[in-house]
Amino acid sequence: MGIELLQQDHYRIFDQTTLGAAFHATQSFAMDDTLCASVATEGAAMRAWVHHKTVVLGIQDARLPYLEDGVAVLETNGFTPVVRNSGGLAVVLDEGVLNLSLVLPERGGIDIDSGYEAMLALVRRMFANETSAIMPGEVVGSYCPGTYDLSIDGKKFAGISQRRVRGGVAVQIYLCVTGSGSARAALIRDFYAAARKDAETKFVYPDVVPETMASLEELLGIPLTVGDTLLRAYQALIAMNARLIPSSLTETENELFGANWNRMLERNKKALG
Incomplete structure (x- = not known):
């Protein structure tokens, strides 16, 4: 089903x-919600997307008992925290991380696994x-x-999530293209150490081991850039006979984007102060 979903x-x-x-990362999540709402009519x-020195936190991360101490660790290292509007936990975004969102119409229903399989199929074709x-x-x-x-050889370079809004599905992936995967993981390890400490929590947070993560450049042993990797995504879609249409938001979408962005800003104000 994954390949079929890609064949738009x-x-x-x-x-x-x-x-x-x-x-700002709040704009990204507002963009995906906007595109989900219009995908049934616009295709x-x-x-x-790329964000500079940002750590995107999940809803559960915002409930950590010593969140302020964790945020201080991020800010000391020059990173800005943002709380997303979907599931998942903390991830690092920087200039070496390419994020892709496939926004697909949910005609006839798209089950969770099919969305993930579509993104997996795309990445495999890219490389x-x-x-x-x-x-x-x-x-x-x-x-x-x-x-x-x-992952490649047991080392993670990407993670996939999904967001469903008003008949559309946004399948999102972050691809660690360049830089040090273990350095990014060490930052998140230190964030959890400060934000959780030894407190008992109902939710199980990961014990991050930096050596389990790497970038594609590290794993493949070839020079890569975010731009080159994006070109690979375009070529993979074109190879499946899809037309690629450079686009901007319509007037209606722009209005919806504004409302969605305000909602994200309010969410972050409430979660982070």
């Missing part, structure tokens, strides 16, 4: 990889000439562990 007639393309440090979309070893499955010791972690 066209994709509206939203490239937000070069907007710079002023592009499938792929959005590419088919370099490796056949990209595997899904939880990598214990990584940050934001899940069934659809993507």
